[in-house]
Amino acid sequence: MAGIYVHIPFCRKKCFYCDFYKTTAIADKQPFLQALKRETETQAAYLEGETVETIYLGGGTPSVLEIDELAALLGLFRNQFPVSPGAEITLEANPDDLTPEYLLHLRAAGFNRLSIGIQSFDDAALKKMNRRHTARQAFESVEMAAAAGFSQISIDLIFGLPGQTTTQWEDNLHQALQLPANHLSAYHLTYHEGTPFYNWLKKGTLHELDEEESLRQFEILTDLTARAGFEQYEISNFARAGAYSKHNTGYWTGKKYLGLGPSAHSYNGSSRRWNIASLKQYLEKINRDECCFEQEILTEKEQLNDYLITSIRTKWGISRQFVQTRFGTAMLKTVCDSVKNYEKTGHVKTENDRILLTHQGIMISDEIMVALMVV
Template identity: 50%
Template sequence: MAGIYLHIPFCKQRCNYCDFYKETSLQHTDRFTEALITELRLRANYLNGASVHTIYFGGGTPSVLSGDQFQRIFRVLFDRYAITEDAEITLEANPDDLTPAYLTMLTGLPFNRLSMGIQSFSDTELKAVNRRHTARQALEAVKDARQAGFQNISIDLIYGLPGQSFEQWMQNLQYAFELEPEHISAYGLTYEEGTGLWKQRARGLVRETPDEVMLKMYRYMLLQMSSKGYEAYEISNFALPGFRSKHNSAYWDLTPYLGAGPSAHSYDGSSRQWNISNLMRYMEGVEKEMLAFERELLSERDAYNDYVMVRLRTRAGIGYSEIVERFGPEMLSWCKLQAERYIQTGHLQLTAKGIQLTLEGIEISNSIIADLMKTD
């Protein structure tokens, strides 16, 4: 199995917490679409004919593209790649783009899942991070998507936003549950270097939410998710039964995937590569059939560290037999040795197949992951 990720690098305005590559000018969307199509043709053998069970249009804001542009992209995807009949095909979208007319257009395309970047149901919080939609538009987008026939909707939320109180976070979750999305991704706000929010903090214009409040928000969210029937299948991802994200799960299972578009990453099982993070240079290179990318061959240690980093965040956790199969018995011995003290302190627990984080472990997951990695 394999996946395909398409990076659509356009945003109508720049959110001040986001460090993903994007452009705020939309003047090159059609030229970009043709370049993306060309890259998909040039790299048709990257997945070695593997069946593709997930396609994800991410960004950026893919919902700035037109129906015609999507149709041209899908034409090459289904012509050159082995897309399964039950493939999950996700469009990442901004709520204010999802008008009834736009949603009607989407129903005529292969999309069967929407991922909405809602982040908050408070206009004050949305303005604080320079989101361009309103709380009302977010609510209407989900309802309109239902009316259009979409039965697999994911929404993104952020907790710890500037000025956000615990009570406001409780209210955001209540709004989310009332919409009954099949999937919710909820992330604690991070201040990424170089972003607008990072610069505002440096000037004393915003303050980070205290760690103890962030922890309280997360714990409350876990309890509420469970009470509403959402499975916490990864630290920040929650799904109703049968609605885990195939796209996310493919990353965590280390399934090979092709990433197309500027800054997009690809993984073939033995190496990773990433396209140049520059729209003009990306398009110029593709037009000359000279792809601009960097590639890294993965050592056994690199591959093990990748496995620990993604799998320990999941509910399944780390499988001992899987480590032996992938990396050999010596790496398993290392993993067990490093894990032992966290098992003793209750931050890790043994399962039938290996180890997983406890609730207390989730709270210090980054430290545990770092200690289980092989550094020499």
């Protein structure tokens, strides 16, 4: 079982908090699509012997592509890889790109899941973040997607915004939870170096929310989602009735994936690679038949650490059996010892084979992940 991630690097404008690789040079769409085809053909062997269970078009903004361009991409993947008939095929979309017609065509082309980047239902906050859409467009896009027959809809929200009050965050969640979406990803704002938000924070023209308020907002998130029937299956991800993102679950459970497009990452269990984060250089390299990625072979310890810090984030936790079989008894002991104190304080629990974060543990997950790392 494996996944394919495609990074579509185009955005119509740049959000002030975002550190994903993106460009507004949408005029380069055709050369990019040609290069992507070439990259797919030359890298298909990376997933040799694997059935593709998930395809995820992210970015950037994949919904800047026309339907025939998206359909051609899915056709290409079906040609190059054994794609399972029940594969989860997700498109990330911006609310203002979605129209009833576009949505119907997306379904006909084979997309069966949408991840809609809403971020906020508050017009002032959307403006502050330099988002393209309004709160109303965000709301309507989810309703339109459901009306077009999408049953797998995820929405993204950001909390911990500068100046955001508890009540404002609650209002956002109430809006989100009444929509026909069965998946929610909610991330606390991070000030990434190089973004306008980071620069304004450093200049003192923008102020970080205090830690107490951030924690309160996270508590509200877990509380309201639980009451609305959502399960927190990963620290920042919530699903109704088992509607987990299969693609992202693949990342957290160590499945192989091939990343295509500028800045995309790939992983095959023993190595990681990452494509060059520049459309210009990506095009030059692909067109010259040169390698467009850097690669790192993972040591045994790095493989273990990858497993520990991704699996502890999920409701499935760390499998002691897996650690023992794959990394040996001594490593299992090291892992168990590293969380002993957190077990005593009620932040970590062991259930049968699994080491899991408790609700209090989720609140200090970063600290526990650091403690888990084998050095």
